[in-house]
Amino acid sequence: MSHSEAMNSYSIVAEGLTKRFGGAHALDGFDLTVREGTLCGLLGPNGAGKTTAVRILATLLRADGGRATVAGLDVAAQPAKVRQVIGLASQEPAVDEILTGRENLVLWGRLYHLDAKRAARRADELLEQFGLTEAAGKRIKHYSGGMRRRLDLAATFIQAPRVLFLDEPTTGLDPRNRNEVWQAVRALVTDGSTVLLTTQYLDEADQLADQIAVLREGRVIADDTPDRLKSSIGGDRLDLVLRDQRDLQEAGDVLAAFGPPVADPDARRLTAPVADRMHALGQVMRELEAKGIEVEDVALRRPTLDEVFLKVTA
Amino acid sequence: MTHVLSDGWVIARAHLLHWVRNPAAILSGLLYPIVMVLLFGYVFGSAMAVAGAGENYREYLMPGMFGQTMAVGITTTLIVVTTQASRGVTDRYRSMPVSQTGVVLGRAIADMAGSTLELTILIACGMAVGWSWHNGPLNALAAMGLLLLLRFSLIWVGIFAGLKLTPEAASASWMIMLPLTMVANTFVSPAQMPGWMGALAEWNPLSATVAACRQLFGNPGFAGESWAAQHAVLLAVAWPVAITLVFLPLSARAYRRLSR
Numbered sequence: 001m002s003h004s005e006a007m008n009s010y011s012i013v014a015e016g017l018t019k020r021f022g023g024a025h026a027l028d029g030f031d032l033t034v035r036e037g038t039l040c041g042l043l044g045p046n047g048a049g050k051t052t053a054v055r056i057l058a059t060l061l062r063a064d065g066g067r068a069t070v071a072g073l074d075v076a077a078q079p080a081k082v083r084q085v086i087g088l089a090s091q092e093p094a095v096d097e098i099l100t101g102r103e104n105l106v107l108w109g110r111l112y113h114l115d116a117k118r119a120a121r122r123a124d125e126l127l128e129q130f131g132l133t134e135a136a137g138k139r140i141k142h143y144s145g146g147m148r149r150r151l152d153l154a155a156t157f158i159q160a161p162r163v164l165f166l167d168e169p170t171t172g173l174d175p176r177n178r179n180e181v182w183q184a185v186r187a188l189v190t191d192g193s194t195v196l197l198t199t200q201y202l203d204e205a206d207q208l209a210d211q212i213a214v215l216r217e218g219r220v221i222a223d224d225t226p227d228r229l230k231s232s233i234g235g236d237r238l239d240l241v242l243r244d245q246r247d248l249q250e251a252g253d254v255l256a257a258f259g260p261p262v263a264d265p266d267a268r269r270l271t272a273p274v275a276d277r278m279h280a281l282g283q284v285m286r287e288l289e290a291k292g293i294e295v296e297d298v299a300l301r302r303p304t305l306d307e308v309f310l311k312v313t314a
Numbered sequence: 315m316t317h318v319l320s321d322g323w324v325i326a327r328a329h330l331l332h333w334v335r336n337p338a339a340i341l342s343g344l345l346y347p348i349v350m351v352l353l354f355g356y357v358f359g360s361a362m363a364v365a366g367a368g369e370n371y372r373e374y375l376m377p378g379m380f381g382q383t384m385a386v387g388i389t390t391t392l393i394v395v396t397t398q399a400s401r402g403v404t405d406r407y408r409s410m411p412v413s414q415t416g417v418v419l420g421r422a423i424a425d426m427a428g429s430t431l432e433l434t435i436l437i438a439c440g441m442a443v444g445w446s447w448h449n450g451p452l453n454a455l456a457a458m459g460l461l462l463l464l465r466f467s468l469i470w471v472g473i474f475a476g477l478k479l480t481p482e483a484a485s486a487s488w489m490i491m492l493p494l495t496m497v498a499n500t501f502v503s504p505a506q507m508p509g510w511m512g513a514l515a516e517w518n519p520l521s522a523t524v525a526a527c528r529q530l531f532g533n534p535g536f537a538g539e540s541w542a543a544q545h546a547v548l549l550a551v552a553w554p555v556a557i558t559l560v561f562l563p564l565s566a567r568a569y570r571r572l573s574r
Contacts, residue, residue, distance in 0.1 A: 060405055060408055060572070061574070062573045083411045087409075088405070088406065090406070091402075094405065094406040098331070098332045099331060103328075107328050108406075108410075111407075111410055111412045112410065113317060113411070155406070
């Protein structure tokens, strides 16, 4: 693919980014392309380089090697232009404790060079959108963690950024607050923004992402749609819950004919990948019955992202 | 470039709003020099014979207090800079189309406004304990200008160090600043210190500002044998200019190096 093509259809293009801190490689050949108007979830264990990647793409850090464009602009050569079209929410809400919620948003709006009137109007719109209208006049030091996070996110929405970077936007939020953040992010993607979101919550990536990139030791080791990633680790999963823990070994031998079983002794559960679902289900049940092994529950299901994650990062 | 002034003003105003909201912070900052004036003016001062201080120790003391307050003001800069860096505020500024010069300008405006207010209140406090200037208002204004010039030069030291330190270290910096402001002519004459320490005190940039202020205010105790003491006004300009020339580029470089 030529670069001009990439600029038209991709909002984020990273090619072979490297970054060292001291002797350690934080990024070691990081490649990623994210299509315009989609949300990419960046997953990876702690220390895999997620935050470093985001900071390079958001012009906060310079890469040692490789190149990257955001909205078609080179992050190293045109950082000032990149800053015009991006929004960034870091892990810590960057809000001013002593100002009120509304004053914070007006302040950031003014720094995006809106005039006083427009900054005030935009602040009110965002307070409404993020469910903070009632708390608008309260100082941030009286806000809960979830409210701070929503206000911080609201600040990144001031300009309806073309590309939004969210570094663990829902860490520490309760489910209701998390849902509100998700809705706001979805609305932004619907309006045409591109979002790169790092998260430790696989269900968050599953809920929001059109594309998931899994990072390990500074490289992308898996990159696809959530559905295809799940299929990539081999078809469906057969879950068995046995009545008696002592049967685990024998039942495991039966399942091993289809795929390597994983046992969870405390839950008396066995899980194995199966290729031909109905055939496998019938045969496993017949053999267990013949051996006199009692089954409490049985289920066929698609792999979860957790299983993808554990498999590819192992 | 067009946004330097407007961004600087927006940021300065947010800082200034902090004081309006949190006057306790400014009051506690002021309480320290006022307590020191009372302690040194009445408790220690009455038992001390300071060479060249004349009859009224408080006439000698006040310019020292003004100078010390300006010097210790660096901790305000330090704490704000480190706190903003650790809370992600600095990162947000850097990811926005904000003029980076404007961010620093806003910081400088807020710090200078704060120190001007502190100095004004401290001067009133000095007058209440019997201090005053004797060489007319123009010389007095020149002295205040020198005090604020010292404070201005220390903004850049504060930004440079603030980008390298944690907020915890910045809070502890006060403990280093205090002795640095005392090995000077602030409270006693360097002539009475051990030789090596006296030399250090003579050449302390703070001493130059304080001696120049005593001279301009017409307070006792500015004269001395050393070259430094005899050229106090010259040094009171030269030191801050030199500090600014060194630390302004250094702080700009430290800021750029955040992206390393």
